[in-house]
Amino acid sequence: xxxLQIEHLTKDYGxxxxxxxxxxxxxxxxxxxxxGPNGAGKTTTIRHIMGFxxxxxxxxxxxxxxxxxxxxxIQKDVGYLPGEIALPEALTGTQFIKMMAELRGMSxxxxxxxxxxxxxxxxxGGLKRMSLGMKRKLAIVTAFMHDPAILVLDEPTSxxxxxxxxxxxxxxxxxxxxGKTILLSSHIFSEVDATCDRISIIKDGRLVSTFVANxxxxxxxxTFKIEFASKEEFERFREQVEYPKKLEVISVKxxxxxxxxxxxxxxxxxxxxxxxGYHLNFFSEIKFTLEDYFMKFYDRNQSVEGSAANAxx
Amino acid sequence: xxxxxxxxxTLRSNWKLWVVFTAIMAAMSALVIAVYDPKMIQGMMDxxxxxxxxxxxxxxxxxxxxxxxxxxxxxxxxxxxxxxALIFVIMTANTLVASQVDRGSMAYLLSTPIKRxxxxxxxxxxxxxxxxxxxxxxxxxxxxxxxxxHHGLWGPDYSKDVxxxxxxxxxxxxxxxxxxxxxxxxxxxxxxxxxxxxxxEDVYTVYLNQKLQTKAYEAAAEVLGIDxxxxxxxxxxxxxxxxxxxxxxxxxxxxxAVYGATLEQTIxxxxxxxxxxxxxxxxxMAGITAAAEVLNVGxxxxxxxxxxxxxxPKALTAASxxxxxxxxxxxxxxxxxxxxxxxxxxxFLAVINGQLANDEISLDKGVDFSVKDYLLLxxxxxxxxxxxxxxxxxxxxxxxxxKNSLMLGAGIPVAFFxxxxxxxxxxxxxxxxxxSLNTLFxxxxxxxxxxxxxxxxxxxxLGVVLYTLGITVFKKKDLPL
Numbered sequence: 001x002x003x004l005q006i007e008h009l010t011k012d013y014g015x016x017x018x019x020x021x022x023x024x025x026x027x028x029x030x031x032x033x034x035x036g037p038n039g040a041g042k043t044t045t046i047r048h049i050m051g052f053x054x055x056x057x058x059x060x061x062x063x064x065x066x067x068x069x070x071x072x073x074i075q076k077d078v079g080y081l082p083g084e085i086a087l088p089e090a091l092t093g094t095q096f097i098k099m100m101a102e103l104r105g106m107s108x109x110x111x112x113x114x115x116x117x118x119x120x121x122x123x124x125g126g127l128k129r130m131s132l133g134m135k136r137k138l139a140i141v142t143a144f145m146h147d148p149a150i151l152v153l154d155e156p157t158s159x160x161x162x163x164x165x166x167x168x169x170x171x172x173x174x175x176x177x178x179g180k181t182i183l184l185s186s187h188i189f190s191e192v193d194a195t196c197d198r199i200s201i202i203k204d205g206r207l208v209s210t211f212v213a214n215x216x217x218x219x220x221x222x223t224f225k226i227e228f229a230s231k232e233e234f235e236r237f238r239e240q241v242e243y244p245k246k247l248e249v250i251s252v253k254x255x256x257x258x259x260x261x262x263x264x265x266x267x268x269x270x271x272x273x274x275x276x277g278y279h280l281n282f283f284s285e286i287k288f289t290l291e292d293y294f295m296k297f298y299d300r301n302q303s304v305e306g307s308a309a310n311a312x313x
Numbered sequence: 314x315x316x317x318x319x320x321x322x323t324l325r326s327n328w329k330l331w332v333v334f335t336a337i338m339a340a341m342s343a344l345v346i347a348v349y350d351p352k353m354i355q356g357m358m359d360x361x362x363x364x365x366x367x368x369x370x371x372x373x374x375x376x377x378x379x380x381x382x383x384x385x386x387x388x389x390x391x392x393x394x395x396x397x398a399l400i401f402v403i404m405t406a407n408t409l410v411a412s413q414v415d416r417g418s419m420a421y422l423l424s425t426p427i428k429r430x431x432x433x434x435x436x437x438x439x440x441x442x443x444x445x446x447x448x449x450x451x452x453x454x455x456x457x458x459x460x461x462x463h464h465g466l467w468g469p470d471y472s473k474d475v476x477x478x479x480x481x482x483x484x485x486x487x488x489x490x491x492x493x494x495x496x497x498x499x500x501x502x503x504x505x506x507x508x509x510x511x512x513x514e515d516v517y518t519v520y521l522n523q524k525l526q527t528k529a530y531e532a533a534a535e536v537l538g539i540d541x542x543x544x545x546x547x548x549x550x551x552x553x554x555x556x557x558x559x560x561x562x563x564x565x566x567x568x569x570a571v572y573g574a575t576l577e578q579t580i581x582x583x584x585x586x587x588x589x590x591x592x593x594x595x596x597x598m599a600g601i602t603a604a605a606e607v608l609n610v611g612x613x614x615x616x617x618x619x620x621x622x623x624x625x626p627k628a629l630t631a632a633s634x635x636x637x638x639x640x641x642x643x644x645x646x647x648x649x650x651x652x653x654x655x656x657x658x659x660x661f662l663a664v665i666n667g668q669l670a671n672d673e674i675s676l677d678k679g680v681d682f683s684v685k686d687y688l689l690l691x692x693x694x695x696x697x698x699x700x701x702x703x704x705x706x707x708x709x710x711x712x713x714x715x716k717n718s719l720m721l722g723a724g725i726p727v728a729f730f731x732x733x734x735x736x737x738x739x740x741x742x743x744x745x746x747x748x749s750l751n752t753l754f755x756x757x758x759x760x761x762x763x764x765x766x767x768x769x770x771x772x773x774x775l776g777v778v779l780y781t782l783g784i785t786v787f788k789k790k791d792l793p794l
Contacts, residue, residue, distance in 0.1 A: 052423060053791040072428045080424040082794070086417035090326035102318040103425035142421070 001028045003150055003181040008058035009048055019044045019205045021058070026183050031176050033196030033213070034185040035294060041205040042185040043083055046154050049183070050080055062150065076104075081143040083154035083185070085135045093123030093130065093138050100142045112145040119167065132159045140168070144175075151175065151182045157191055169194050189291045193217075199290070201297055208297045216290060221264045223250065223286040224271070228257040229279035237278055247271060260286065316427055319435045327405060327439065334401040335447045339454040341397075342389045346455055347462040349381050381463070382686050385455075386756025390694050395751065398447065398698045399730060403723040405443060406705030409436040410787065411718030420794040433710060433787040437780050440702050448695040452688065459682055472677065474506035474517070481505040493521050493528075494566040512673065513623065515662075520670035527674075529561035529572075536560045548583070552576045593638070600636030600661055604628040619665045630654070633661035689759045696772040697754035701726045703779025704750075710783035713793050726750075750775075 002025035012018045019041040026032040036042050047053045048060045051071025060067040062074040087096060097112065106112075116123060121137045130138070136159040144151070153172075157165045172195045176182060186192050192199060193213070200210040228234040234257035242249045242259070247270075250260045263271050275283065410433065413419040422432050478496045479489040481504075489495050496502040497518065507517035527541075534541040536557040537550060544550055551557045552573060562572035598612075601619075605612040607628040608621060615621060622628050638660040644653055708722035729749040736746035746752040753768040 047792070047794060050420075050424065050794075052420070052794045054789075071423070072426050075424055075426045078424070080420070082417065082420050082424075084417050087421070088322060088326055088413075088418050091322065095322075095325070099318055099322050100421065100425065103316070103422070103427055105426070143424075 002026065003028050003063055004032075004049060004152075004183055005061045006045065006049065006058070007060070009045065009055050009060055010057035011044055011048065011053065011055060013044075016204065019048075019202075022202070022205070022207050023058070024200050024207060024210055026181055028181050029176070029179050030198065031172065031182040031184060031196045033192040033199035034183060034202065035187065035189075035192055035199055035290075036185075036202035037187055037298070040202045042202060043154055044205075045202075046083075046152055046183070046185060049152060050078070051075075076146075077149045079143040079146070079148035079151045081139055081151070081153045081156050083158075085132070085139050085159070087127045087130075087135060087138065089126075089128040092126050093121070093134075096127060096138065097123055097142060097145070101145065104146045106146055111147055112141065115141045115144055118171065119164070133161060133164065136160055137164070149180060151180055153182065154185045155187065156184065157186075157188060165191070189289065189294065193290045201294060203297050209293075213290075216288070216293060219288060220266075221262060222268075223288060224261050224263065225282075225284050225286050226259050226261060226275065227281040227283075228259075229281055231257060233257070233279050234259070241274060247274065257281075314431070315435045315438050316431050319422060319427070319432060320439060323409065323436060323439045327408060327443070330401065330404060330408075331443050331447065334397060335450050338394055338397050338447065339451045341393050342385070342451050342455050343458040345385055345389050346381065346458045349384055349463070380760065381459070381682055382690065382760045383757075385687075386690060386760050390690055390754075390756045394451070394694060395697070396730060398444070398694070399701060399726055401447070402440070402444060402698055402702040403705050403719070403726060406440055406702055406709045406722055407715060407718050409440060409706070410709040410783075411712050411722075412709075412715045414713050414792055414794065415715045417794055419792065423792070423794065430784060430788050433784050437706060437784060440706055441699065441780075444698045444702055445695060448691050448698070452691045455687065455691075456684070459687075463682065473509040477505040477509035478502040492564075492566070493525050497521050497525075510673065512669065513620070516620075516666050516669040516673070519663075519666045520673045523667075523670050523674060525565050529564040532564045533557040533561040548576055548580050552580070596636045596638055597661075597664055600632035600638075603635035604632035607631045619668055623662070623665060629658060629661070633658040636661055638664065686759055689765070690756055693754040693756070693759060693765065693769060693772075696769050696776070697751060700750060700753075700772040700776040700779065701729070703776040703783070707779045707783040707786070710787040711790075713790075 004026040006022055006024050009022045010018075010020050012020070017039070022041070022045055024032070034042050034045070044053070045060075048055055049062065049067055051067040051074065054068045063077060065074050067074060091099065097116075101107075101109065101112065115121075119137045119140055121141055122134065123138060123141075125134075127135065127138075140156070143153075151172075156172075157168055160168060169191055172182060172184070176195070182195075184192065184196060196213050198210065199213050199216075201208050226237075228237060234254075237259065238249075238252070241247050242252075248262045250262050252259045261271065410419075413422075419432075423429060474496075475486060475490050478499075479486045479502075481502045482489060482495060482499055484495065496506055503514055503517060503521075506521075507514045510517060510520075512520070530544045530551070531541045533551040533554075534544040534557075537544065537554060539550075551561055555569075558573055558576075559569045562569040565572060567575075601615055601622075602612045604622045604625075605615045608615065608625060610621075622632055634654065634657065637657055639653070639656050644656075704725055705722035708725075709718045712718040712721075729751050732745040732749035733751040735742045736744070736749065736752065750772075753772050755763070755765065755768070757763065758765040758768075
């Protein structure tokens with residue numbers, strides 16, 4: 001069952017900015033990663049999901065309710081963490097938490113207090129003098145204080161120190177265990193990689209790929225880097241193996257006597273058999289990461305070949 | 314309709330600005346009221362009148378300044394109060410919506426189950442409430458200052474002479490103030506009263522008589538159920554109504570028949586042709602000029618301080634001779650020159666005394682303070698600010714960037730203010746008044762019996778329309794949060 005639905009969302013801000021025909025859905029209990037650099041359209045999409053902007057074409061809905069028409073109803077189940085933290089400066093953290101609780105009609109503060117403890121928040125000071133990290137934590141607490149079923153997170157870990165990032169990522173994992181539906185927008189590969197079930201990559205306002213994260217993690221084809229002991233060995237390898245196409249060689253570095261070879265798990269014995277006949281300096285697997293996959297869409301010079309081709313749905 | 318929580322937060326973020334502006338404005342208006350001195354203002358006005366250039370520049374603003382409310386209307390409610398309130402309104406309106414969208418802090422309010430319209434309505438509510446509270450405080454401080462500095466707002470007030478005279482007469486002040494004939498009929502009381510006012514006894518007597526006359530007209534007007542001004546313009550109204558005549562005569566302590574005869578005489582005199590009145594005026598000015606020569610001062614200066622002529626017998630003789638107020642044909646042939654001179658002198662003195670008594674009466678009017686007019690003045694200022702705040706609020710709702718919101722939300726109100734000032738400076742720029750909202754609040758019309766309710770209604774309706782428009786725009790627009 002899809003909780004968040006984005007159907008053919010289009011918003012043209014002019015001069016190529018905006019989002020164009022973006023469609024995806026986030027199912028109940030799923031962590032969905034929304035990956036793209038700054039300015040690709042992540043925040044614009046989230047703006048529409050939250051009901052801050054009206055779509056030019058298409059629609060977005062939360063739990064079946066239109067984001068724009070019923071923006072105030074959907075907020076009951078949504079926890080929103082904005083990308084940029086701008087808090088009302090005249091208040092103290094405590095006053096801000098109290099205000100948000102009142103606006104949400106909350107009376108029981110035990111969950112809020114446990115969040116304050118978990119994120120080591122010191123809410124008593126004025127918001128104007130709070131450090132960026134502390135403001136971040138305050139925003140996190142107020143986004144989750146009503147224990148919403150849906151979390152919309154726009155670059156949630158920026159501004160947190162590495163320790164807090166770890167705490168936050170484990171918090172996301174716990175929330176996922178509790179059955180929350182989460183949309184995580186980010187440009188930090190590690191946090192997307194660590195938490196997401198499915199991932200969409202957005203480029204210049206258009207979705208370029210949507211895939212299941214596990215397919216990428218457990219790809220059946222692997223890339224190996226091989227360095228030969230001498231120039232002769234390297235040339236022999238190329239003559240006997242590369243040109244007859246016995247193996248799929250992706251690239252070579254002549255001055256280092258290196259070659260990169262792509263092989264599927266089923267053919268790995270064949271690779272080792274062939275390599276047994278050569279003097280090698282080393283032989284190592286090159287892990288294919290989300291970053292590599294992501295970069296393919298952004299770096300046009302790089303060849304599109306690679307194991308990830310299999311991962312694309 | 315409104316969110317109490319958001320209102321509380323808005324109040325917390327904005328109260329300091331409100332306190333600063335309200336304190337400054339209340340202090341300024343209190344200062345204007347406290348230092349107001351009708352004698353000084355009259356002196357200033359007389360001086361200005363003699364300088365044609367400045368007098369032209371001041372234009373009709375001068376007329377208003379001879380009373381406390383007129384003065385307040387021209388200074389505080391025409392200038393400082395408006396510009397300060399303007400700045401407050403511009404700053405607050407921008408902070409309430411546009412700046413929160415620009416900074417992004419609006420996202421928090423909108424990520425709760427509160428409708429957008431409720432958020433923006435609450436902000437509008439704060440803006441209106443703050444402006445209202447501002448003028449409420451200014452009004453209360455103003456009224457308190459009037460009471461402290463000029464008295465007579467709460468409880469009866471007696472002018473200095475009434476106090477002194479009632480002490481001499483050993484009578485209750487109320488009784489004396491109600492019936493000034495009590496003073497007139499007692500030499501010691503007249504002396505004490507004149508001393509208290511710092512004027513000569515004969516002038517004081519004329520002053521008392523003039524006051525009594527006004528009161529008589531007022532009494533008659535009350536009986537007739539019409540405006541006192543109408544009665545003053547047409548005295549036959551009193552004469553032709555038995556009850557009005559009786560009431561007026563009673564004030565003066567006269568028999569109705571006697572008063573009727575006096576009235577008839579006055580009516581006959583006032584029906585003199587305009588030419589005759591002008592002739593009298595010319596003769597009188599000739600007298601003043603002659604006296605000025607004797608005293609070696611400017612005629613203009615002397616016109617504003619005619620008491621000097623009375624103090625100098627030589628000047629008085631020269632003046633009355635030059636004026637020759639009593640027409641020559643009034644004297645039977647062969648009247649000795651001494652008698653003619655004496656009669657002319659008496660006539661001249663009577664005119665001077667009349668003028669001096671008039672000055673005293675306008676001084677009384679100077680501190681005359683109508684609470685109703687003062688409240689109307691503040692209501693008008695509030696309505697003007699209500700409408701202007703509507704402009705700033707609308708643009709605060711329309712634009713997502715503070716700088717754009719300020720460009721129009723501050724630019725238009727400031728332009729209105731400048732256009733109003735320009736329209737007052739010279740008649741060639743007078744048409745600028747049609748380009749300004751500020752001209753709809755004209756303090757002069759309130760203190761000077763002009764029409765102002767239609768303008769007030771326009772301001773109120775315009776304000777409501779602007780706020781509604783702002784709220785609607787905000788409800789429908791895209792927010793870059």
